[in-house]
Amino acid sequence: MGSSSVITPEDVLESLMNDGTIDALRLKIINQLKANEELKNTTIKMAEQSKVLNTSGAEKQTKRELFDALRQELETPVLEMASKSVWELILDSNGLGKEISETVERVFCKLSGREPPLFPHSNDVVLLPGKAVGDEKRKGKEKDCENEKENSKSKSKKRSFNDMNAEGSATDITGKSSDTPAAPHDAN
Structure with missing residues (x-):
């Protein structure tokens, strides 16, 4: 099988950071965000409709004052849109998300001495x-x-949904569960 030591997520992350993979993935994400026309157009529209830029007296403010006020107004909604776009890229099972998953799996296999793929992907x-x-x-x-x-x-033992369902079925049979309080015997 593999080596006897347990490979943690931190071990995989450290390896990805040390070999430059994280930086390469970050650059790919940034380039894909820059190429996202919908994100660009929405941000431009938000700036054009900005209260800061469309109030009287805005033309008298310095560029720095306008920039600071515009940043205060739009930073949160623009970052939320960008964050959503990044998560879509990361979770995309055909594009960058697939590349990330395969890279993490490859590094895990390398560190643990196993042969990839751990879980065959059937297309x-x-x-x-x-x-x-x-x-x-x-x-x-x-x-x-x-x-x-x-x-x-x-590292910590997490139960899968299926395991919890199986345990739930077992507790139904025994009538005991550590997660639910016992029914009161006599409330009167």
């Missing part, structure tokens, strides 16, 4: 008798694999 449509299982089910399975991968890398 083929699975054919069943009379049916083709399409993207929805495949994406669900990929999400399950990602969750399992995340759980296996974590």
Whole structure:
């Protein structure tokens, strides 16, 4: 199998930081944000409709005063839009998000002495008798694999949703659960 030491998420992150991968990914994200025309156009529209720039006397302010006031007005909404765009890039299962996942998996495998891929990614449509299982089910399975991968890398033991459901079924049978308080015997 692999080496006997446990590889933590911090170990993987440190390796990615040391070999320059984080910087390369950050640069790709920045370049994709810069190329995002919708983000640019929305930001320009927000600036054009800005209260700071459209109030009387704005033309008498210095560039620095205008910039500071404009920043105070628009910084939060623009950063929220940019943040949303970054998360869309990171979570994109076909583009940069896929590259990030594969890179993290490759580094984890290298550090742990395992052979990639840990979880084979099937891009083929699975054919069943009379049916083709399409993207929805495949994406669900990929999400399950990602969750399992995340759980296996974590130092703390996290239970998967399926494990919790299985435990929930067991507690239904026994009638005991540590998560729910016992019903009062006699409230009168």
